[in-house]
Amino acid sequence: MVINAHGNDQAESPDQGAALLLAAAPVGKGCLIDAAGVLPALAAVPPSALTGTAAATVVELADPLDPQTVLTRIRTAAALPGQLHVYVTGQLHLDHRQHLLHLALARTTPSTLRYTALPWHWLTGELALRRAHTTTVVLDLVADADAWPHVRGGGVGLGHGIRVFGRVSPPPSRRTVLTPDYLRTFADIWRTGARPHLAQLHESAAGRTGPAEALFLALDTPVPAFPVARPGTAGAAVPRSVAPIPPQAPPAPLVPPAPPVAPSRPPAEPAEDPHPVLLAAAQAGRHEEAAAIAARWESEALLVHGAGSAQAVHWLEVRADLARLARDPGRSCALWAEVAQGRLARGEAPTDEDVQAAVDRAHHQWEQLGDPDRARALAVVLTALRHQVPGRRPGALAAIHRRLDALGTPSPLG
The missing domain is CATH 3.40.50.1460 (Rossmann fold)
Structure with a gap:
């Protein structure tokens, strides 16, 4: 509402x-x-x-x-x-x-x-x-x-x-x-x-x-736009019985993210390329830090260039590969599927190399899933994509059906 x-x-x-x-x-x-x-x-x-x-x-x-x-x-x-x-x-x-x-x-x-x-x-x-x-x-x-x-x-x-x-x-x-x-x-x-x-x-x-x-x-930090009850009380003291939250560095946001993807230059032409810092954090096991960096850049790309832009798709790919590096195949699969859907929505053909690569990566991460419930849920999205993007090698759709049969789940979308 x-x-x-x-x-x-x-x-x-x-x-x-x-x-x-x-x-x-x-x-x-x-x-x-x-x-x-x-x-x-x-x-x-x-x-x-x-x-x-x-x-x-x-x-x-x-x-x-x-x-x-x-x-x-x-x-x-x-x-x-x-x-x-x-x-x-x-x-x-x-x-x-x-x-x-x-x-x-x-x-x-x-x-x-x-x-x-x-x-x-x-x-x-x-x-x-x-x-x-x-x-x-x-x-x-x-x-x-x-x-x-x-x-x-x-x-x-x-x-x-x-x-x-x-x-x-x-x-x-x-x-x-x-x-x-x-x-x-x-x-x-x-x-x-x-x-x-x-x-x-x-x-x-x-x-x-x-x-x-x-x-x-x-x-409490003074915010001028908020009305106060009496003049001069904008910074009202916190009672002693209240425990203040200690300041912290900005926490890691968003879903864990994607593979070394050739960078399309992010917005505002930064003085430094963030990709080496991001990759170093991920390789050192600081996955939340890496996710936070990618999330900030994706948000900026969305604000500056809009959803579906090449810049936004790029940072979505980075997030998808960071999820792979964080050993979260479910998240990586979902993000690669979102990349594929975004590229298709941009008018890229199902036979385009980048579209096929995104679907293949989503499929590969799905195969790594050990959680049957998560696999069943993501199979719906993956099956729909495989109907649109069968891939270069035959049998991808049949492979989804076989795994779902092994999980005791009817294949979605036929």
Whole structure:
């Protein structure tokens, strides 16, 4: 749902602001928090209260299913000029293979976490690309038993120049579903017509909500566009009971990425070629760092040249090969498939060498997948591509069918 609203509401700046409301939790017994339960209260708040600006755009994501869809919405919001406020309520889990936090989505289960949840560094990576002091994040989260120690160690840091307020609760007792009371307190105060500074809202919410073991986060940097309750309080002090988030370097974003691809020069003709630095990081095992570099360049290519441009496709290829180097064949397969689809959409023929190479690489990475569920899911996309791009050697489509038969799955698309 997208809402455009205009009004004064004591905003200090007439500029356009944007708010992204993301409420997500698994359906069924894996649910730890009624994340979407706070959305009706926030929907009753004037959009300008969410952004602190006279005009506001609000994008609401309620119990989304697909992490790629969520990433697209985050990217779109992060690319907007002016002040951006991101409100996130949901539950955090830890991927045991890579020890990375994920935000669970509607279809997330413990066994499908890496494929159905949103990696936290996708969110932090996109926000890290924004100009400093233009982004505010408000969190109302619960961490499961594995994620909680990671969170306590500062694992939800969002990087330099981002204001953060929030609550992260420890895992509840069995069969207990928490409610997002912290964020609901914000909504309740806004609905009275009051427009206090976020630091004051945070102090009120932290004082009214529990549990006692919860981690309350506050990192406040003055943002002139946000209205304050009294003159001279723009830098309202954080109460001593609140644990500030330690500043961190911008975290690694996006999906792990692709092979040494001949560079098409990225935007703005940089003084230094980023490819050697990126490859060195990947070869040293610093895969998240490499992914972060590629993500920044891809985002710049998208902003400067647009989706589907040669520059954007190039950085998508780099991401796909970085995923291969990170030994994430599922991610690499998905990205190479996206490369092939992008080239076909650009008007390149199915017989073009670059198109065939992208599909072949996607197919090769798919063959390396050891997770049957992930293989079945990606087979749908790969089979559709093989119908369009059979490749130089016969039998590629039949090979997909044989492997699916071995997995006990009917072949998609015939």
